[in-house]
Amino acid sequence: MVGVSPKIAPSMLSSDFANLAAEAKRMIDLGANWLHMDIMDGHFVPNLTIGAPVIERLRKHTNAYLDCHLMVTNPMDYVDQMAKAGASGFTFHVEVAKENWQELVKKIKSTGMRPGVALKPGTPVEQVYPLVEGTNPVEMVLVMTVEPGFGGQKFMPNMMDKVRALRNKYPTLDIEVDGGLGPSTIDAAAAAGANCIVAGSSVFGAPEPGDVISLLRASVEKAQPST
Numbered sequence: 001m002v003g004v005s006p007k008i009a010p011s012m013l014s015s016d017f018a019n020l021a022a023e024a025k026r027m028i029d030l031g032a033n034w035l036h037m038d039i040m041d042g043h044f045v046p047n048l049t050i051g052a053p054v055i056e057r058l059r060k061h062t063n064a065y066l067d068c069h070l071m072v073t074n075p076m077d078y079v080d081q082m083a084k085a086g087a088s089g090f091t092f093h094v095e096v097a098k099e100n101w102q103e104l105v106k107k108i109k110s111t112g113m114r115p116g117v118a119l120k121p122g123t124p125v126e127q128v129y130p131l132v133e134g135t136n137p138v139e140m141v142l143v144m145t146v147e148p149g150f151g152g153q154k155f156m157p158n159m160m161d162k163v164r165a166l167r168n169k170y171p172t173l174d175i176e177v178d179g180g181l182g183p184s185t186i187d188a189a190a191a192a193g194a195n196c197i198v199a200g201s202s203v204f205g206a207p208e209p210g211d212v213i214s215l216l217r218a219s220v221e222k223a224q225p226s227t
Ligand SMILES: O=C(CO)[C@@H](O)[C@H](O)COP(=O)(O)O
Pocket: 011, 013, 014, 036, 038, 069, 146, 147, 148, 149, 150, 151, 152, 153, 178, 179, 180, 181, 198, 199, 200, 201, 202
């Protein structure tokens, strides 16, 4: 498989938010590629987390790629503030961008952030195809493997059909999976074709988080040799 490399992204939702800068450094020192930041507005999902002010403060402590997942009803309202705060990737949900995704992707790109699109478990994968194939395409698809909103939920193996369909169509696309990923579920996700792996509770809850990060990476490398 050419062009995709493993990106292991601990979900900072499971970190000690009171020590976010130290937690971010700890994850990068342990081998994480990205830091996954869950932005929730209490409306698109029934939970409220962090927003641009926290990204901005965290950015002062790390150069890491901040992979921001916007679980919000009005993603357009967040583009400028997230870019100014120092977000690296801006992934919005297709369910709330059916009308304006072209404008949204254009705006995200104009700020220098990398656009991605996410889909909830109940959303057919076909809905994201136009966003990957357009003249101004997204650069990542995030397949939710739990209902968005909370960490610590059970991985939904039937979402692997979506991952497989995307990988078959787009051999070099970054495909991210998020929700319930850990040592017991990574092989299914990697075999289906996911290369960007978000993992919260399995990493932060482990006695040796670095071992889990290494295991996740090894599984992706084994399933998808990148040369
Ligand atoms: O976006 C979300 C939840 O909505 C995720 O990023 C979770 O935070 C992943 O947590 P685990 O399922 O790995 O514990």
